[in-house]
Amino acid sequence: MSHNVDLGVFLPVTNNGWIISKNSPQFLPTFDLIRDVCQRAEAIGFSYAFSMGKWRGFGGNVEFWKYSVESMILMAGVANLVPRLRLIASVAPALINPGVFAKMASTLDDVSGGRLGINIVSAANELEYSQMGLYPKNFEDYRYEYTEEWLTLVKRLWSEPSVTHQGKYFTFDDCQSFPQPVQRAIPIVCATSSDRGFQFIADHCTDGFFGGTTLESKIGRSRRIKEVAAAQGRTVKTHTLIMLIQGDDDADAQRIMDHYLAGADEDAISSIYQKRSGTKAESRTSILRDRFENDRTRIFYGGLPVVAGPERAADMIEKLVVDGGLDGVMFTFPDFMRGLERFGNSVMPLLRKRGLVPMTRATDAG
Template sequence: MPKPIRLNAFEMNCVAHQSPGLWRHPRDRSRDYKKLDYWIDLSKTLERGLFDGLFLADVLGVYDVFGGNAEAALRHGTQTPVNDPLLLVPAMATATSHLGFGVTVNLSYEPPYAFARRMSTLDHLTGGRIGWNIVTGYLDSAAQGAGKPKQTAHDDRYAIAEDYMTAVYKLWEESWADDAVVADARAGVFTDPSRVRRIRHDGPHFRIDALHLSEPSPQRTPVLYQAGTSPAGRDFAARHAECIFMSGPSRKVIAPRVAAIREAAARLGRDPSGILMFTLLTVIVAPTDAEAQAKLAEYRRYADPEGALTLMSGWTGIDFSKLDPDAIVQHVENEAGRSALENITRADPDRTWTVREVAEHVSIGGIGPVIVGSPATVADELEAWVDETGIDGFNLAFAVRPETFRDVVDFLVPELQRRGRYKTAYRKGTLREKLFGGSARLPPDHTGANYRQVWQAIEAV
């Protein structure tokens, strides 16, 4: 039985996510990002296509590295304006029954106590379909919005994230026993106080002396997603992530990252095949190869190379406006994300990139590849990606919204199903059960599961 292929949709509560300029396409609905009916329609389409999840990216700052100010980001609409991703979820959860929601929340700017309650609330409201993409940010502009002169140094962000994770695991896993809520109307007891513990966390960066405010939600800890592939990011992912997002332009770039994270997880005593990895990719599919190529050519007319370099500047911390379009991009080390630059400088020793090539490539689907063709052509490519890199599936970006996702659902999904590489029904249960089988709660080999042992210890006395 070949390994099944999993699909996530990669979206953002903004206009130009990974394909700057395409908002101008006459069939594109990006301008409706402020309307719930766009999100509700999208979630229904994705559920019709049995997508595992809708992944909502987020940033808390503007892409002001290109040109040294926010002008380009504002003019091109590159992930600015951007609204809060979490607030979209309840409406979409009402319109669907199975689709998971992976929401991005940057832990650098929000204390763990209030954040843990927001996620518990969403886990309750979605019936256990919530996931958290753990990010620490890469934009100085986000730090400035939070009153800091610039973002914390790259590896220090991951050290702070470690402490944050300990704090939220304690709140989600350790504060309330499963049977704390008795709702005994006759006795007049809603919660048994002996079954709720005060969390005392005194870490290097965060302190908590409080009860978690929410009763246990279906999954307690949301499904944990992470997307760092630098050495520090990889260690963090190996410890905490249940699903990992990556992005790179080719299989050659992605395959060693997949292997490195699985090795790191195994060293930590986790089942390496139990971590699901998704790589960024854009699919342009139509009934025939020729129609798909024509569609891509038509999309390209709306692509916006300067918008692409505005994104790239934000991801890498390098001001691409200062570089000659025909210059080869060189590696530098800074405090922004590390893998975004690695992708085009060091990850493939046989490939160099000029600024112009980066601008053209990134303008549709970001740094991920664009796979174009008939359902059979695209399915062949996706199978090759999975078989050659060891990834589990794809984080699909859109070119034209929601057309790209509708095409995948209508053309590609049936082809993958015919090949026995795509599910024909959702599994029952929470997002964690759908993704991994097993329990709604963190698996026993996950570091966060250690925190629930406190109740087992109390019960054993």
């Protein structure tokens, strides 16, 4: 049976990507790097690139995430350099008026020839917003309600000639936004691990993304998201995030992992833990605590680290897709260019052989 798993790359829009170690590749999120990553991802047969929205770093010796580039502008820059990839850009509704954003997104949808998707970031990480005075008092209690009103307005502007609205958070008076998007409906995605977030996906999104520190927890989340959507009479796709540490074989990958572990930046790790656990949204989940108490994953900001040679990497993807029913897997790598190249040469052929991706490479087709 063929599955056609949707493979994506989580673009390195922040310095050093997702590893908090002095021994992992150290890099800045330059446009040159991101363009090259997108082009390589497309060439090896990935179907989408996803850029997160991030507004503040965490310090430490490696100055973790001090540098971050803006998601919508970045995607506009790469759009015409990768003609096939779907591009998922992120927006935090707390930061921008829905009328302004509706036009930015329809412009970018045109620039990209109708390949845009939008990731809605419901402002869980308070410090990013409070530094700008844009995290109202008790926002945690109503951020999803605010996001729903915001998104409903954006969608209406994309499809109606005029929007007049007197709501709890926004007032629109004969607001108009043309041109409307090239795609009749720009896909909306959300990355979340909470029940409230799953309900938001069921009500408003085409796709749900999530982390999770074991394959089992990922499969559980995917099932839950699909169940909540089904109860609403909807079907949504699910994707998870994997940090892939590849080696020639499992032992070689483990040797690389041990090197990163030996360079763990304890200052940055404790700063991240303190800052994130100090926010109401994140402290209520056990995920954060699990991660910081677990030696194997604490040097990673997000995504299950899979330390594997090609066969085991393919096994893991197969398990998620075939046993778990996930629709997509999105990857980060320690060094994105080398990681994608290795993946293209050694894991993609296995996925093709196992019927998980089409036999024809994207490059052969076009």
